[in-house]
Each structure stands twice: as structure tokens, then as C-alpha cells.
Amino acid sequence: MPDQEASNNLSSAFAVRGNEALETQYDDWANTYDQDNAAMGFRLPVLATAFFARWVPIGGKVLDAGCGTGLASENLHILGYRDLVGIDLSNAMLGRARETGVFSDLRRMVMGQRLDFASNAFSAAIVTGVFTEGHAPHSSFDELIRIVKPGGHIVLNVREDIYQNHGFREKMDDLEANGLWNLSEKSDPFRPFTISASHVIARIFVYQATS
Numbered sequence: 141m142p143d144q145e146a147s148n149n150l151s152s153a154f155a156v157r158g159n160e161a162l163e164t165q166y167d168d169w170a171n172t173y174d175q176d177n178a179a180m181g182f183r184l185p186v187l188a189t190a191f192f193a194r195w196v197p198i199g200g201k202v203l204d205a206g207c208g209t210g211l212a213s214e215n216l217h218i219l220g221y222r223d224l225v226g227i228d229l230s231n232a233m234l235g236r237a238r239e240t241g242v243f244s245d246l247r248r249m250v251m252g253q254r255l256d257f258a259s260n261a262f263s264a265a266i267v268t269g270v271f272t273e274g275h276a277p278h279s280s281f282d283e284l285i286r287i288v289k290p291g292g293h294i295v296l297n298v299r300e301d302i303y304q305n306h307g308f309r310e311k312m313d314d315l316e317a318n319g320l321w322n323l324s325e326k327s328d329p330f331r332p333f334t335i336s337a338s339h340v341i342a343r344i345f346v347y348q349a350t351s
């Protein structure tokens with residue numbers, strides 16, 4: 141039986157609107173985020189890092205955008221990746237990420253705004269659980285492409301209903317049509333939570349930045 145409070149916290153994160161409210165929600169959730177997601181069978185960071193390892197050689201600086209408590213980067217570190225840089229909207233989530241000890245740098249930044257990194261600063265990027273209801277906008281892709289070197293991979297997931305109905309599909313296709321990234325691989329739609337939240341369906345995409 142999944143923990144009811146875990147499901148409530150997830151529902152609240154999907155329901156809030158605006159960066160300020162979202163930041164408060166994640167600040168409040170940070171302490172129990174990992175245990176709540178474990179209770180719900182959250183497998184997205186594990187799966188995304190498996191896709192990442194299929195495409196990205198070890199070595200080079202990696203951005204974990206919307207890193208939260210660091211679930212994806214902890215997996216990347218186990219897989220041998222180093223120089224992991226995390227950004228997130230929530231200072232409390234960044235605080236939990238700091239406790240993992242796997243990041244070389246952690247900074248508060250807001251996706252959808254200009255990111256405070258030089259162009260081509262990263263060899264690759266991973267973004268898990270961030271392109272979902274009420275979270276980061278698809279305009280974030282422009283900045284990810286700017287700061288990942290040409291030839292570098294961007295591994296991300298998008299919640300399926302957001303992909304289909306909130307302009308993500310069009311934006312992602314436009315970026316490809318305009319020669320800014322190429323799709324290397326995409327998963328079939330799957331349930332990111334194995335125990336609860338059965339209505340949530342997501343897909344993982346692997347893009348290669350070309351400019």
C-alpha cells in the first residue's frame with residue numbers, strides 16, 4: 141500500500157502554478173522527497189541514467205538540470221561519471237543534493253530563464269522529472285542546447301500528456317527541423333511510478349546538440 145502522504149505531495153507538486161509556489165512546494169517536500177518517491181516506485185532517474193550511459197562516454201562536465209535531491213546524479217556517479225553540476229529552483233532540494241557528496245557544483249537557477257553558464261560549458265546534460273505538469277517550460281530547451289557542446293547529448297523525459305498537449309512535441313520537432321538538435325533515441329511511453337500514480341505516463345528522449 142503506497143504511502144498516502146507521498147501521493148499527496150506528488151499531487152501538490154503537479155497542482156501548484158508559478159515558480160514561487162513551486163519553489164515553496166519543493167522546499168517543503170525536500171526532507172521526505174526521496175522516501176516518498178521510493179514508496180511510489182519512482183524509477184525515472186534510474187532509467188534515464190541507463191539511457192545516458194548508452195550514449196555519453198565517461199569524462200567531461202555533466203549538467204543535472206532540476207537535479208532535486210540528486211537521484212539521477214547519484215546513479216551517474218555510481219556509473220563512473222564525475223564533474224556533475226546540479227541546478228534547481230529550490231534551495232532545500234539543493235541542500236539535500238549537497239548531502240549526496242557527488243556534485244562538483246550546485247547552484248540555484250531557474251530553467252526557462254537564461255542560465256548562468258557559458259555557451260558549450262557542458263559535455264552532456266540530464267533532466268529527469270522536470271518537464272511535467274506546471275514545472276519547467278519548453279523554452280528551457282534553447283538554453284540546454286546553448287550550454288551543451290555540439291555533439292553532446294541531452295537526456296530528458298517529458299510527461300506524455302504534457303508532450304502531446306502543451307506544445308512540447310512541436311517545440312522539440314521545431315528544434316530538430318531547425319538543425320539545433322537531433323533525436324538519437326526515444327523510449328516507448330512507460331509508467332515512471334511502479335507502485336502508485338498509475339495515470340502518469342512518461343517518455344525518455346535522447347537528443348544530440350548540433351549547434
Ligand SMILES: C[S@@+](CC[C@H](N)C(=O)[O-])C[C@H]1O[C@@H](n2cnc3c(N)ncnc32)[C@H](O)[C@@H]1O
Pocket residue numbers: 159162163166184185205206207208209210211212227228229230233249250251252267268269270275276277
Ligand atoms: C519531480 S522533481 C525531480 C528531481 C530530480 N531530477 C529527480 O529525478 O528526482 C522536480 C525538480 O525540478 C525542480 N524545478 C521545477 N521547475 C524548475 C525550474 N523551472 N527550474 C529549475 N528547477 C525546477 C524542482 O525544484 C524539483 O527539484
